[in-house]
Amino acid sequence: MTNPALSQFLNHLAPLPSAMVLVDFNTGNLVFLNQAAERLFGYTTEQVVGKSQQILHPPIMNQADKDTFIKHRQQLEKQGQVEGMENIALHADGSHTHVEINVNILEIAHQKLMVGVFTPIEKRVQAMRELRQHKDELQAIFNNSQVGIFNVDQNRIITRVNQRFLTIFGYDLEAEVLGRSVEVIHESHKSYLKFGLAYFSQLPQKNALHIEYPMRKKSGKLIWCRISGKAIHADANSIAEGATWVIDDISDRKATEHALELERNLFTGGPTTILQWQPVEGWPVVYASKNVTQNLGYTQEDLRAPDFRFSELIHDLDAERVGKEVSQYLAEQRDHFEQYYRIKTKSGSYRSFYDYTQVEYNELGEPINIYGYLIDMTAYLNAQEMNQLLLAHSTEGIMGIDSRGHTSFVNPAALKMLGYEQDELIDKANHELIHHSDGDGNHIHAQDCRMSLPLKTGENYHVTDEVLWRKDGSSFAIEYWSTPMLKNSEIIGSVVTFHDISKRLEQENKIKHLAYHDPLTGLPNRRQLMRNLHAEIQDENNLAQRASLMLLDIDHFKEVNDSLGHPIGDELLKGIVGRIQNIIRPADTFARIGGDEFAILIPHDLGGINALKIAERIIETFKTPFKIKNHHIKSNTSIGITLCNSGLKIDNIISQADIALYEAKNQGRGNFVFYELSMIDKVNDDLKLFNGLTQALNKQEFSLHYQLKFDAKNQQIDGAEMLLRWHPKDESLIKFSRPDIFIPMSEKRNYLQTIGLWQLEQLAKDIPLLKAAGLKGRISINLSGCQLSNVHKFERFIEVVLQLNMALTDLEFEITETAYANLSDTIKDALSKLQNQGLSIAIDDFGTGYSSLVALRELHSNILKIDKQFVDDLDTSEDDEAIVSAIIYMAHALGKAVVAEGVETEQQMLKLQTLGCDIYQGYYFARPQSCQDTCRHLQSLTQK
Secondary structure (H helix, E strand, C coil): CCCHHHHHHHHHHCCCCCEEEEEECCCCEEEEECHHHHHHHCCCHHHHCCCEHHHHCCHHHHHHHHHHHHHHHHHHHHHCEEEEEEEEEECCCCCEEEEEEEEEEEEECCEEEEEEEEEECHHHHHHHHHHHHHHHHHHHHHHHCCCEEEEECCCCEEEEECHHHHHHHCCCCHHHCCCCEHHHHECCHHHHHHHHHHCHHHHHHCCCEEEEEEEECCCCCEEEEEEEEEECCCCCCCCCCCEEEEEEECHHHHHHHHHHHHHHHHHCCCCEEEEEECCCCCCCEEEECCCHHHHHCCCHHHHCCCCCCHHHHECHHHHHHHHHHHHHHHHCCCCEEEEEEEEECCCCCEEEEEEEEEEEECCCCCEEEEEEEEEECCCCCCHHHHHHHHHHHCCCEEEEEECCCEEEEECHHHHHHHCCCHHHHECCEHHHHHCCECCCCCECCHHHCCCCCHHHHCCCEEEEEEEEECCCCCEEEEEEEEEEEEECCEEEEEEEEEEECHHHHHHHHHHHHHHHECCCCCCECHHHHHHHHHHHHHCCCCHHHCCEEEEEEECCHHHHHHHHCHHHHHHHHHHHHHHHHCCCCCCCEEEECCCCEEEEEECCCHHHHHHHHHHHHHHHHCCCCEEECCEEECCCEEEEEEECCCCCCHHHHHHHHHHHHHHHHHCCCCCEEECCCCHHHHHHHHHHHHHHHHHHCCCCCEEEEEEEEEECCCCCEEEEEEEEEECCCCHHHHHHCCHHHHHHHHHHCCCHHHHHHHHHHHHHHHHHHHHHHCCCCCEEEEECHHHHHCHHHHHHHHHHHHHCCCCHHHEEEEEEHHHHHCCCHHHHHHHHHHHHCCCEEEEEEECCCCCCHHHHHHCCCCEEEECHHHHHCCCCCHHHHHHHHHHHHHHHHCCCEEEECCCCCHHHHHHHHHHCCCEECCCCCCCCEEHHHHHHHHHHHHHC
16 A cells, blocks of 8 residues: 555554454455454455455355445445444354444545444344344243233223133134224123223222123123233323233133022021132131021131131041042042031031032132032931932932942932833843943943942042933933942942033034034034145145135125115025035035135045036026015125145135135126136236225315217207216326226225215215306216115215205216116115106116117116217118117107217217207217316307
């Protein structure tokens, strides 16, 4: 380096503590490394001078680094520096370290340099890794918690939920609750306000809050919940960042408490004493029924005293046995058991009690409450009499089996369940009569009978998967306990206690069925479809015989619900399901996945052939109306089909079928379409178009134009047609701005009603201006099929017309021939009433729809508009001339005036004049213009 100024500068940089590197601005070659940089990279300045700065970075980054260097050089030219850039530095020995780079531009002695300061940030990077790992761990805890967790903001809007929360309240997706008020899970609006005032607003003053409160599931069912809440970074006066709530369903516990309270009230004053103990050493008493004084002499306050221990009342000869039994039963998590022991009364005497104990456990299997139903058995000195009393009053079946395997005793409850008389079982081989086979009829060998096994093993058996056989040959599912029966420490038999669990199993099966089936139609639901689709893709080996997935949507089903009611809609769905089930094969999965959405999974479909055949038959079956009660309902369906690719995720496969369904609807509904890759662009275009339309009103991009109409006799103005125009500010939307593109899209997406109401408001402002400029006649308003197919939409449209004080005598509704043919009787009656009040109705595009002499007679209109396609070649086509002539003749015969659309030449006008047309409309006379330009045109015509 011969440049003195540069040498002096480098000498100044050399000892600085920060690693600094100089790079030639134009070439990217290294010029200098100071001492700290030499230590960081393991090179000396002499080793790297003239080499590319890329040698300071790992090879994997070099290609990207070329582009990055150019990018940073451009940024330096504009801003003079690059700050806080993170990168990886490569040491000469091949090791890496994370660095932060700050770069400035410098010019010394006419040499332009980039000065980079490299700061090691390895500890910061490691800290960020640990932070991300910590966040992931917290997220895993949140997602997998066995209690519901949800966050709300300061306005009590739900911002976050875990899966357990969705399960508790019966929701399937987060999207059903996120962004909604927490009122959605409250019993009522009043309950929501009460909770907010009593608890939510108090969170800033409390470290944490724990309450029990009734809440509401998605289904409307009320449940009791244990709720704990804590404010997020709250100060003493506000909850600026919301709160976190932990919630659990305690409905079962509440039901148990309620039932227990009923039982307690039932036994008040009776012989049965009810006690509730804590499951801790000494069994302290939590509750004692009022009759405890009558039966034991103690008051309720005596037993609930802090230093009182119930275990101290048990006779010394019974205490050890009772303690061991209780410990064993709790270890086995028995929910109930029976014991017999002696209790010391307040007078000091001992009395013998039978104790029927019930235990409540928490989710971890730990006992939380023990309830005892104690009956004083002292009067029954004979043990046999005591046993008979217990047997006779137990609701569970109880029987004894002796050492030979014969029935030794049986209680009435068991006889009732089995259908036998007592003498038909006593001293008879128990196994051969009632326990010989399992539920499927498979024989159980006597040596494997777990009812008798205690005779051999001396152990207890708890069984839940077997059946007993009734006298009539039927069986029922049972849960039983078989325990050895001892006499002088010798096993003399076994005691079997059992109860019928058929209803419980039936309920469990119903719940399982409902989890995977639609309750209305009985079809598999979305969850079952996803399982079957996943299994089908996993089993797919032959690409030529991949499964096909069909998505079906019932066209205009919402209108059936709105007009005829949901019960009729439900019956229609059942009727549709019945027809389709007669078409599909047993191996196909037919599922209801939404309100009016269905899916059919067709396995091993060779190139979609089966899907094609099934789709054709489904479309055909919809051609026959459905008879629901007194209604004949015409319905239709659109179907999207895709061939399942095992290389795709299930969501992607469903998305393909959905895109095909979307295209089927676009093609006019009532048909089916197979998915093609090119459809994605069409869907994206449609989405972009619709998004643009929904914003057009706010952006004031719509305007009204008017095309004047002229009387054929005197060429005077005879009204105008109102036309909608769109002027998008986004240039990418201009290609969609033609009316024949954006109006059909508005109609498909149910947005045309919104635009139509805006048109009415604008028209109400324009009519006075147009009349003042000289407009005579009516202004025509185009009504679409979708506006006329829904009674509520039409009523709202007319309501706005009247609210805006527009005279019906100034208006004319234009309805296409096809739309008019599909009008309901209700809409036709409404139109007829409006005609009587002064409204004019014109049938638009006549001749392109259901034209016939019968149809013409049924069209209760004032005017027929001949479609432009018949006018275009009128002066050269004899066929078109004949058609137009016939339309004019028939219309006049029925008392209707005729308007010809699209008149663009003098020859067309003269021909129409010859044929007797009443009114002209077209470019030859006037183009569609804004209200302002139309007014000028009217004024110029008036001046002539």
